[in-house]
Amino acid sequence: MSQATITRRYRFCAAHRLHTDQLSAEENRTTFGKCNNPNGHGHNYVVFVSVRGDIDPITHQVLEVSQLDAAVEQIVVRRFDHQDLNRDPEFAAQTTTGENLVLFLWELLVDQLPSGRLVKVGLIETRDNYFEYSGSAESNRREEGVSHG
Numbered sequence: 001m002s003q004a005t006i007t008r009r010y011r012f013c014a015a016h017r018l019h020t021d022q023l024s025a026e027e028n029r030t031t032f033g034k035c036n037n038p039n040g041h042g043h044n045y046v047v048f049v050s051v052r053g054d055i056d057p058i059t060h061q062v063l064e065v066s067q068l069d070a071a072v073e074q075i076v077v078r079r080f081d082h083q084d085l086n087r088d089p090e091f092a093a094q095t096t097t098g099e100n101l102v103l104f105l106w107e108l109l110v111d112q113l114p115s116g117r118l119v120k121v122g123l124i125e126t127r128d129n130y131f132e133y134s135g136s137a138e139s140n141r142r143e144e145g146v147s148h149g
């Protein structure tokens with residue numbers, strides 16, 4: 001059976017501040033620049049979710065788009081839209097970099113989709129910043145031993 005990949009785009013707006021207690025105040029300013037501003041700032045994040053699968057012989061689709069939309073809305077958009085990412089429990093001890101955020105989005109979504117279906121998660125943070133992660137669809141980053149920054 002032929003396989004194909006569909007990528008859907010989602011959006012949320014959120015505030016954050018790049019800061020880690022593992023660096024001094026000066027090191028934080030040097031490392032994160034204006035993103036370390038104590039007052040925080042916001043982004044219009046764009047999330048790309050790529051799902052692969054067999055092309056269904058009847059629907060000729062790899063998935064029901066409405067089901068993916070509902071899952072992403074419930075798991076990602078409702079959690080982060082118009083929120084301060086630094087206040088999210090996941091980021092209590094982690095910096096809200098695009099790298100950490102895209103890994104966490106993967107972790108949230110991989111558990112909600114049938115095994116092996118999630119191919120890639122992409123995240124646009126700014127006009128010039130795009131992050132992506134394609135981990136193992138059967139495991140999450142903790143099992144892969146990716147360290148938390």
Ligand SMILES: [Zn+2]
Pocket residue numbers: 016035041042043
């Ligand atoms: Zn930022």
